[in-house]
Amino acid sequence: MRAQSPVAPKDGFGWRHALPAFALSFSLLLLAAPSGFSGPAAFDSSRLAKLYERMSAPQYEIGTKLVALLEISPGSSVLDLGCGTGQLASAIARVAGPRGKVLGMDPSPYRIAIAERRARKGLSFVVGGSEDLPRLAPRSFDVVCLNYVFHWIDDRRQALGAIHRILKPGGKLGISFEDTSRPTELDKIIEQSAKEVLGTLPPGLFLETAPLGLTPLKEMLRKSGFRVVVVKKRESEDQAKSPEELLAFWRASSAGRFLSGVSERARRRVLHRIEQRLAEAETGQGIRITSETLLLIAVRSDED
Numbered sequence: 001m002r003a004q005s006p007v008a009p010k011d012g013f014g015w016r017h018a019l020p021a022f023a024l025s026f027s028l029l030l031l032a033a034p035s036g037f038s039g040p041a042a043f044d045s046s047r048l049a050k051l052y053e054r055m056s057a058p059q060y061e062i063g064t065k066l067v068a069l070l071e072i073s074p075g076s077s078v079l080d081l082g083c084g085t086g087q088l089a090s091a092i093a094r095v096a097g098p099r100g101k102v103l104g105m106d107p108s109p110y111r112i113a114i115a116e117r118r119a120r121k122g123l124s125f126v127v128g129g130s131e132d133l134p135r136l137a138p139r140s141f142d143v144v145c146l147n148y149v150f151h152w153i154d155d156r157r158q159a160l161g162a163i164h165r166i167l168k169p170g171g172k173l174g175i176s177f178e179d180t181s182r183p184t185e186l187d188k189i190i191e192q193s194a195k196e197v198l199g200t201l202p203p204g205l206f207l208e209t210a211p212l213g214l215t216p217l218k219e220m221l222r223k224s225g226f227r228v229v230v231v232k233k234r235e236s237e238d239q240a241k242s243p244e245e246l247l248a249f250w251r252a253s254s255a256g257r258f259l260s261g262v263s264e265r266a267r268r269r270v271l272h273r274i275e276q277r278l279a280e281a282e283t284g285q286g287i288r289i290t291s292e293t294l295l296l297i298a299v300r301s302d303e304d
């Protein structure tokens, strides 16, 4: 789903503005600045970015497992695509060591503003999304990492093609995601609440742009020139003290896209119904919703 109503960034962030010095060594093609602010970050805000920074420990934990599976060698060049507020990119930079080069890239200037506080020698950040990958030099990365990002990408084939192009031959791609072909308790609560309030469930309207399952992803990877070498399942848990807190986290985690496709009035009614259902699921020790995350490693399999 494409954003309908772009929000202008407060401080005029843009590709040029956020370009880190060392990113030049990746030969970013600065032919044009990104057009407006209508892409994946259109619903984001400084408040949501700060909330994500505070509440994303579960995502970070899964991210470190993904990074371990990637077996990043010291001195590697790594792109953390959809790096959010940069916590995982910073951990990757520690693994890549003093000779490594890590670039964190995210379409949200609000998230990159937080990430930039972590920038140091060998670790830089830039505003940009999967749509902007064609600006990066071909064969410039050993590893590309997407931790809880791929399901947010609208044009997944374009993204995989572009990632294939910027990876060196034999380079690795790591993706973590929740398999939406197996709905969690949370998915069911959202669906039921939306159906109750709206009477229908518009496709692709909720947590991610379109469903993502392991089998179609593997097929897409194969067609894009990747060989899948590892798939692991890990249980992850969303924890919150209250329904309000959990809802706030989903909005933060989705960069504001959660329920963004319905009118403000309808959204408030659906959120209220979700809150009621979550309150019913509360145990007295807050709310815990477990889900299964898939960690996948693929290798660029051909020479081109």
Ligand SMILES: C[S@@+](CC[C@H](N)C(=O)[O-])C[C@H]1O[C@@H](n2cnc3c(N)ncnc32)[C@H](O)[C@@H]1O
Pocket (backbone or CB within 6 Å): 040, 041, 056, 059, 060, 063, 081, 082, 083, 084, 085, 088, 105, 106, 107, 108, 111, 128, 129, 130, 131, 146, 147, 148, 149, 152, 153, 154, 253, 254, 255
């Ligand atoms: C759940 S957060 C994950 C952030 C980070 N990878 C982490 O591990 O904490 C999803 C991120 O994907 C980013 N995103 C959304 N659409 C994107 C796109 N087309 N290309 C790159 N990143 C995107 C969002 O801005 C957001 O920061």
